[in-house]
Amino acid sequence: MLIPSHHYLLRGLITSLLLAGGMATSGCSPATHSVPEPSVPPNDPVMQQIRDLTGARARLVWVQDTGDATDYLAKGTDLRLMGLDTDDGHGERMILDGPRNFAKPFFTADGRHIIFSDRQTQTCHLVDWEGREIRDLGPGFALTTWLDPRTGREWIYLATDKIDDRRTLPSHAAIYRIPLHIAPGPWQRLRQRIRPPAPELVWNQTKVSEDTFQISAGGRYASSVFPWPEAGMLDLETRRWTRLGRGCWVALSPDNQHLFWILDGPHRNVQMFDTNTGTNWMVRVNDAPGLGNYEVYHPRWSNHSRIFAISGPYKIGEGSYRLQGGGADVEIHLGRFAPDYRTVEAWSRATYNNNADFFPDVWVAPTDTPSDVEQNIAQPGAPAIPAWPLEHTAPVYLWENADSQNEVAASD
Numbered sequence: 190m191l192i193p194s195h196h197y198l199l200r201g202l203i204t205s206l207l208l209a210g211g212m213a214t215s216g217c218s219p220a221t222h223s224v225p226e227p228s229v230p231p232n233d234p235v236m237q238q239i240r241d242l243t244g245a246r247a248r249l250v251w252v253q254d255t256g257d258a259t260d261y262l263a264k265g266t267d268l269r270l271m272g273l274d275t276d277d278g279h280g281e282r283m284i285l286d287g288p289r290n291f292a293k294p295f296f297t298a299d300g301r302h303i304i305f306s307d308r309q310t311q312t313c314h315l316v317d318w319e320g321r322e323i324r325d326l327g328p329g330f331a332l333t334t335w336l337d338p339r340t341g342r343e344w345i346y347l348a349t350d351k352i353d354d355r356r357t358l359p360s361h362a363a364i365y366r367i368p369l370h371i372a373p374g375p376w377q378r379l380r381q382r383i384r385p386p387a388p389e390l391v392w393n394q395t396k397v398s399e400d401t402f403q404i405s406a407g408g409r410y411a412s413s414v415f416p417w418p419e420a421g422m423l424d425l426e427t428r429r430w431t432r433l434g435r436g437c438w439v440a441l442s443p444d445n446q447h448l449f450w451i452l453d454g455p456h457r458n459v460q461m462f463d464t465n466t467g468t469n470w471m472v473r474v475n476d477a478p479g480l481g482n483y484e485v486y487h488p489r490w491s492n493h494s495r496i497f498a499i500s501g502p503y504k505i506g507e508g509s510y511r512l513q514g515g516g517a518d519v520e521i522h523l524g525r526f527a528p529d530y531r532t533v534e535a536w537s538r539a540t541y542n543n544n545a546d547f548f549p550d551v552w553v554a555p556t557d558t559p560s561d562v563e564q565n566i567a568q569p570g571a572p573a574i575p576a577w578p579l580e581h582t583a584p585v586y587l588w589e590n591a592d593s594q595n596e597v598a599a600s601d
Contacts (some may be wrong), residue, residue, distance in 0.1 A: 236275040242537040243496050246276045246554040248304050248318070249539055250294045251500075251521050251546050255287060258545035259515035261503075262359070262485060264294040264308055270294060270333035272303070272318070273539065281540060284320040293400060293548050298336040298343050298492070300552040302371055306330045313347065315371065315508060327442050330361060331523070333392065334369055345369040346391060348399050352416075358437065360416035363393040364402070373415070392423065403441045403490060412449055420451045422464065433462055440490040440497075448494075448530060448573075455509055456484040461530055470531055477522045477536035482510040484511055485522075491551040495526040496541075498549035519545040 239247055249272060254260045256267030270285040284303065285291070294305040297315075304326070313331035316323045329347035336343045340441045345368075348361035365388035398414035404425075405411070413430070420439045421432040436451035440459075445469040450459035450472070457475040462468075475485045483502035490497050499522050505514030521539045527534040540546050 213216050233278075233280060235307070235539070236273075236280070237535045239523060239539055240275045242523055243275075243493065243551075243553045244534055245556045246274070247496075247523075248272065248296065248300050249498065249521065249523075249549060250284070250296065251498075251540070251549040252291045252294060253542070254515065254545040254547065257515075258517050258519070259513060261500075261515050261519075261547050262511050263290065263547070263548055266290050266309065269318070270303070270305060270320075271540075274318075280601075281542060285316060285317070285323070291548075292353075293331065295331075295333065295489075296425040296492070297334055297371065300492075300554065304334065304345065311351065315369075327367075328357075329365070330399050332364065332399060333368075333404060335404040336410055337408060338406065341371045343371075344400060347388070347403070348397060348402075349524040352396055352408070355492045358398050358400070358414075358417040360396045360398045360414075362396055364391040364397055365389060366391050391425065392428070394428070398437070400487075401437070401439045403443070405441055405447060406443060406445045410447060412439045412442060414439055422447075422449055423599075429475075430497065433464075434460060436460070438486070438488050440488065442494050443490055443492050444494045445554045448495065450488075452486075452488055456486055457482070457513070459488060472526075472530070472538045474524065474533060475501060477524065478534070479520070479538055480522065483542060484509075486512055487548050491553055493553040494524070495530075496551060496553055497524050497526070498551045499524065500549060501545050515545045516544055517543050519547065521546045521549040523551060 228395055250269050251277050252263050253269050253271045253317065254267060255269055258264040260267065260504035266288045268289065268291045269283055269287040270291045271281060272284045273279070273281050287559040290307045290309045292306045292308050294303050296303060302315050302317050304313060304315050311330070312328055314323055315326055326345065329349045330351070332348055334343050334345045344366045346364055346366045348364050352360045352362060354360065367386050367388050379388045395401040398416045402411055402413045409424065411425060413423055414420045414437060415430055417437055418435040419432055420434050420436050421430050422441065423430040433449060436453055440450050442448040447464045449462040449464055452459050456475050458471045460470050461470055474488060475482055480502045481504065483504040485499045485501035486503065487500040488497060500519055501522065503511045503514060503516065503519060505511055505516040520538060523537045523539050525535045526532040
């Protein structure tokens with residue numbers, strides 16, 4: 190019996206898939222550099238300080254500006270992807286070299302892979318920690334991933350339909366999600382090539398800023414800006430969002446406490462909201478050693494509810510707004526919230542180099558032996574997001590200009 194020619198093609202495809210190991214690579218070339226031998230001893234004091242802060246092994250990824258040190262929004266190509274692991278002895282290391290665009294890198298749930306976006310091509314990519322395999326995830330801007338606690342499936346959330354950002358922060362018209370298959374087997378790869386999973390629409394009722402989308406552990410709530418500067422929480426079940434204030438770089442705690450923050454206009458504090466109780470307070474985030482009370486930027490909550498990363502200080506230029514000055518002194522710092530989240534109880538500077546460092550993300554390894562940094566966190570139900578204003582005791586003056594420092598000391 191004669192076998193149709195397309196069966197030979199299909200058999201050849203199956204054979205090649207069975208022989209292929211690991212991830213399929215995209216048209217983008219993998220990094221050509223090799224991972225260097227450990228250049229930093231395991232007892233390096235910087236790595237030890239980070240480990241003391243996080244209470245466990247930690248990994249950090251960020252974007253480094255190799256040009257004039259002013260690309261704090263990661264729009265150009267004089268960039269490279271950097272990382273460090275507290276326990277591998279390499280210290281600061283290059284994961285992917287440039288020149289190319291790298292924007293908003295972040296870890297997958299297991300800390301073994303990094304997802305980043307390319308503003309030049311409007312595509313997003315996944316790369317392993319060693320920088321040896323890079324995979325094209327398709328068009329869009331990668332916002333975050335979420336691990337479904339019921340199924341164990343990890344989803345990647347992508348922003349699409351980019352809006353003109355020449356006069357505002359980058360935003361998009363819609364958010365979709367797709368399953369993230371990091372290392373699919375050969376039959377799964379075949380299925381994806383023949384019939385890739387259809388993206389699920391998550392949100393298209395408003396424009397959404399790209400740097401501010403995080404999801405609670407239960408998967409119901411997300412933080413975002415709808416778009417800048419209108420900040421709030423999105424209920425993914427009811428498909429409604431609630432405005433909590435104005436600002437940028439909002440975040441949602443990676444557990445089910447439903448804590449929410451907004452970076453203030455002067456870029457020196459985050460306004461923290463407990464959406465379960467309706468209370469809010471200011472937390473200063475520019476008082477780490479070496480920040481000198483200057484502006485900070487790119488605050489990002491880690492997978493650990495008390496650990497976050499931030500970049501700074503931004504001190505080049507005049508006036509209160511100096512982000513555009515960038516500067517080689519901009520480094521990555523890690524902070525640890527106190528148990529009540531009302532202060533930052535400890536800091537650790539993570540990077541020491543002669544280039545500007547932007548867009549950090551930190552991943553802390555889960556441990557079966559909780560340290561004094563960790564705590565048991567209750568699993569409350571839906572947050573009772575308060576109406577505006579948050580308190581009715583008396584009028585409160587917030588600010589005259591979001592770019593200026595306007596602090597109000599609350600009486601006891």
